[in-house]
Amino acid sequence: MDIGFIGLGAMGLPMARNLHKAGLLVGVWNRTRSQAEALAGETGVAVAADPGELARRCDVVFTCVSADEDLAAVIDALLPGLSAGSTVVDTSTVSQAAARDAARRLAGVGADFLDAPMSGGVEGARQGTLAMMVGGDAGVLERVRPALDALSGRIAHMGPVGAGQAAKAVNQVMVAGINQAVSEALAFAEALGLPMDRVIETTSAGAAGNWFLSHRGATMTSGHFEPGFKVALHRKDLTICRDMAQAYGVSLPMVEMTLVHYRRLCDAGYGDEDISALFREKQKLFKTGSK
Amino acid sequence: MDIGFIGLGAMGLPMARNLHKAGLLVGVWNRTRSQAEALAGETGVAVAADPGELARRCDVVFTCVSADEDLAAVIDALLPGLSAGSTVVDTSTVSQAAARDAARRLAGVGADFLDAPMSGGVEGARQGTLAMMVGGDAGVLERVRPALDALSGRIAHMGPVGAGQAAKAVNQVMVAGINQAVSEALAFAEALGLPMDRVIETTSAGAAGNWFLSHRGATMTSGHFEPGFKVALHRKDLTICRDMAQAYGVSLPMVEMTLVHYRRLCDAGYGDEDISALFREKQKLFKTGSK
Numbered sequence: 189m190d191i192g193f194i195g196l197g198a199m200g201l202p203m204a205r206n207l208h209k210a211g212l213l214v215g216v217w218n219r220t221r222s223q224a225e226a227l228a229g230e231t232g233v234a235v236a237a238d239p240g241e242l243a244r245r246c247d248v249v250f251t252c253v254s255a256d257e258d259l260a261a262v263i264d265a266l267l268p269g270l271s272a273g274s275t276v277v278d279t280s281t282v283s284q285a286a287a288r289d290a291a292r293r294l295a296g297v298g299a300d301f302l303d304a305p306m307s308g309g310v311e312g313a314r315q316g317t318l319a320m321m322v323g324g325d326a327g328v329l330e331r332v333r334p335a336l337d338a339l340s341g342r343i344a345h346m347g348p349v350g351a352g353q354a355a356k357a358v359n360q361v362m363v364a365g366i367n368q369a370v371s372e373a374l375a376f377a378e379a380l381g382l383p384m385d386r387v388i389e390t391t392s393a394g395a396a397g398n399w400f401l402s403h404r405g406a407t408m409t410s411g412h413f414e415p416g417f418k419v420a421l422h423r424k425d426l427t428i429c430r431d432m433a434q435a436y437g438v439s440l441p442m443v444e445m446t447l448v449h450y451r452r453l454c455d456a457g458y459g460d461e462d463i464s465a466l467f468r469e470k471q472k473l474f475k476t477g478s479k
Numbered sequence: 480m481d482i483g484f485i486g487l488g489a490m491g492l493p494m495a496r497n498l499h500k501a502g503l504l505v506g507v508w509n510r511t512r513s514q515a516e517a518l519a520g521e522t523g524v525a526v527a528a529d530p531g532e533l534a535r536r537c538d539v540v541f542t543c544v545s546a547d548e549d550l551a552a553v554i555d556a557l558l559p560g561l562s563a564g565s566t567v568v569d570t571s572t573v574s575q576a577a578a579r580d581a582a583r584r585l586a587g588v589g590a591d592f593l594d595a596p597m598s599g600g601v602e603g604a605r606q607g608t609l610a611m612m613v614g615g616d617a618g619v620l621e622r623v624r625p626a627l628d629a630l631s632g633r634i635a636h637m638g639p640v641g642a643g644q645a646a647k648a649v650n651q652v653m654v655a656g657i658n659q660a661v662s663e664a665l666a667f668a669e670a671l672g673l674p675m676d677r678v679i680e681t682t683s684a685g686a687a688g689n690w691f692l693s694h695r696g697a698t699m700t701s702g703h704f705e706p707g708f709k710v711a712l713h714r715k716d717l718t719i720c721r722d723m724a725q726a727y728g729v730s731l732p733m734v735e736m737t738l739v740h741y742r743r744l745c746d747a748g749y750g751d752e753d754i755s756a757l758f759r760e761k762q763k764l765f766k767t768g769s770k
Contacts, residue, residue, distance in 0.1 A: 358664045394603065398689035
């Protein structure tokens with residue numbers, strides 16, 4: 189199975205490296221060419237002139253981009269090189285509509301599409317332990333499973349095309365709520381003058397234990413917000429979640445609250461920080477409090 | 480070290496059993512005497528006629544009760560039997576003021592007090608893996624550590640008397656937020672028609688992973704809300720958190736939102752269910768939505 193990779197960002201780059209380690213990666217393409225050349229220098233894989241060329245020389249192309257319009261543009265560029273039997277696996281977080289549109293266009297040339305967004309942070313991407321939520325044909329999933337195994341500790345088939353994105357939306361709602369929970373609780377702990385390292389360790393070991401606290405608790409409370417997962421990107425994901433909920437006539441309280449906080453952070457110039465920067469907003473509560 | 484235990488509820492009973500297994504438990508007392516007699520029948524430990532008698536025959540008395548006024552009543556009843564060198568370790572979740580008041584009254588007879596609330600659910604209590612947040616004198620903590628080791632996988636000294644309760648309040652804020660996160664996300668997943676078992680497994684393996692999802696996700700989505708941790712008790716804890724935040728002139732958004740939901744659940748007769756019953760409120764969003 190010859191694999192190509194498009195989108196060498198914070199998540200894509202370590203994923204491409206893991207496909208290389210598994211002996212599956214033959215070529216890459218990236219909008220900013222220097223990123224692709226750096227990886228090529230490191231691994232010896234080819235840098236394609238354009239996505240179409242990459243598609244022609246690969247059985248499976250992975251994509252990892254930021255938003256609906258990026259996926260649509262990559263599909264445009266891939267199409268001339270795709271043919272019957274080609275597969276595109278999109279690991280981006282986009283709307284269900286964007287995934288279905290991509291699948292429909294690929295079907296026109298006999299190519300297959302899976303939406304396979306993932307969760308687990310840059311750490312999971314690096315370690316090949318991402319959780320992967322897959323939408324699309326179960327047979328296609330089985331065909332590309334060896335490649336997914338190089339990236340993921342847990343692969344779950346969620347249903348037809350779009351179901352992977354639906355599950356990812358659920359995941360992003362949960363991440364928003366947990367960010368709210370951890371940042372609010374730790375800002376409270378700081379105001380109470382508690383020893384933060386011990387609070388983080390102890391709460392991690394009990395019923396409040398969670399990945400985000402274990403992986404971001406120490407950095408956020410020491411004022412370090414390097415991504416990680418950018419506020420602006422999670423904000424984009426949550427607007428997708430909002431739209432999906434609105435189709436049910438529902439407003440999700442945790443999503444709405446987090447969108448307000450993320451808008452403030454973006455307005456203040458913190459959009460490129462890790463989402464744990466929500467701690468800044470919670471600290472403000474206590475700074476402006478009237479003690 | 481001869482240990483007595485008062486308060487054989489959902490958490491206290493398995494904790495007392497673990498102290499018995501460690502060869503430390505000599506006697507128990509419980510407001511509802513039948514509970515104490517059941518444990519005595521099982522373990523051979525004595526049932527004290529009253530807390531004072533228990534205090535007289537023990538070096539250390541553990542208490543595990545529900546609220547400030549319960550702790551005050553138990554301290555009243557213990558005092559006649561306490562003397563210099565006695566220690567009371569209160570594992571209840573109460574206000575910092577209640578902990579400080581208990582410590583002050585014990586100091587009057589030369590006895591020591593630790594506030595040592597814990598987290599980890601009934602599972603943690605059963606398995607002896609509770610996370611314990613301790614306030615009080617560090618020397619007293621070292622003296623009773625062998626007993627705490629029988630209950631806890633992680634013991635952290637947070638500061639003077641009251642600091643354990645402060646850390647627990649932080650923990651309870653986090654638990655509230657995580658409950659919001661998990662219940663909102665899973666109600667969303669249900670509305671989207673996703674395979675719930677796979678959603679729970681996969682989100683557990685990624686950046687949204689958390690204890691509550693792993694331990695309550697499957698039961699809550701199948702409509703089972705046996706405690707666990709009762710809504711009414713977490714509501715009581717969150718009112719303590721609210722009061723503490725108000726001392727800073729601060730209203731904590733996650734706490735306020737959860738108190739609204741818990742009030743509704745209690746009014747509807749669900750106060751004795753596990754806190755994962757918050758799922759009922761989130762499901763209502765989609766049931767009353769206008770899809």
